[in-house]
Amino acid sequence: MPQLVDSSRPNSATVPFSASILKPRTSSLASVTSGNWSGPWTFPISSPPATAQRANPRSPNSPMCPRTSLISSEAPFSNRFIIYERALKALPGSYKLWHAYLRGRLEIVRNLPVTHPKYDTLNNTFERALVTMHKMPRIWIMYLQTLTEQKLITRTRRTFDRALCALPVTQHDRIWEPYLVFVSQKGIPIETSLRVYRRYLKYDPSHIEDFIEFLLNSSKTKHRLWLELCDLLTTHAPEVSGLNVDAIIRGGIRRFTDEVGRLWTSLADYYIRRSLFEKARDIFEEGMTTVVTVRDFSVIFDAYSQFEESVIAHKMESLDLSDEEEEDIQEEAIEEDEDIRLDVDLCKSKHKFERKIFKGFWLHDDKDKDLRLARLEHLMNRRPELANSVLLRQNPHNVEQWHRRVKIFEGSPTKEILTYTEAVRTVDPMKAVGKPHTLWVAFAKLYENHKDIANARVIFDKAVQVNYKTGSSG
Structure with missing residues (x-):
């Protein structure tokens, strides 16, 4: 039996094992056939077929090998696209x-x-x-x-x-x-x-x-969205003059019961930006007399007072400028010898004529600084009354708040009488917070202190006819 030699061994004199068809040497074929062969087996080398190389994706020469087949990254992507698609189809x-x-x-x-x-x-x-x-x-x-x-x-x-x-x-x-x-x-x-x-x-x-x-x-609440809308309308007041801004903002005011102070101030600011100052004052006054929380009242009152202060400051600046203009006019009048009515420049003549003729008349006088200061002072003096009105709108049956309201008008008997009259007419003894009979007693004492005994008796007569809660007087 002939002995086979492993061609993969390193000490073997033969070439490495090949997957090609194994063939012994022709010269020794007869010896092998006759059984006289005693030498080692050797096989020739043959390269693998080209079809096997193309079918093997691991081959360096295979177009499906990503290491050798993809072209340079500087090449157009349209060329690389084809190679990528072929490679991904295989892998x-x-x-x-x-x-x-x-x-x-x-x-x-x-x-x-x-x-x-x-x-x-x-x-x-x-x-x-x-x-x-x-x-x-x-x-x-x-x-x-x-x-x-x-x-x-x-x-x-x-x-x-x-x-x-x-x-x-x-x-x-x-x-x-x-x-x-x-x-x-x-x-x-x-x-x-x-x-x-x-x-x-x-x-x-x-x-x-x-x-x-x-x-x-x-997150944005509906109230916050309304505030943003009001800010947008007031900031661009001239551009949105075609819209009914008053109705839009008042719709938001009706929608909410509290935290509407910003909405009222936005509506007033809209009219201020359109130079409708008296309308803005009406809005401030309406807001202060309708809000039901002290916080909203404070927002409106602060905005109102700042508005009046800014108007006064602007007026002071304009007065300084007008004084300088008057001095210039007087100097020009002294230097001019011709009659003002014969001035060639009709526009200047008309303006100077009006200044001379209407000077000193109240309707033409724009120096209303004292009036504006009095308006601001009146607003500040009304703050306690307005704040008390807010608390009474929250609960008109609060006896303590009515007593505080009377103290606000201390020194004015007429207002005290009107306040007591409104209090005893408004407070329901069944819903009252506090002791409602104290309003009648204080009302009668007011007349007694002013030596009006007859009216004091009338007040007590009406007081005893009121249907109080059981035990409320004790």
């Missing part, structure tokens, strides 16, 4: 191929508008990649980032949900981070953001403070 599960291919497509659309058709092609390519790369978080993140840039809200949200379903929970933190950035952008519906944040808190409850901060920064 659809290659992460490196898909990653390089997608990065190349992202570079193409980097400087294009998001409405360009190439973005649709890019999105379709990502969808193809996720067929086999759905367990690769980096591919998901690349896709989600480009969808976020395209402002495709619904598609982006659904793709985020798909990524969370496809990836294991240990990799969800890589998806949640861009997900929260996405829902925090402007233009995302608040309901969508709230739902996503609630789901995130189930995944990581330690970020509850981030959720609270998001709510504080993003």
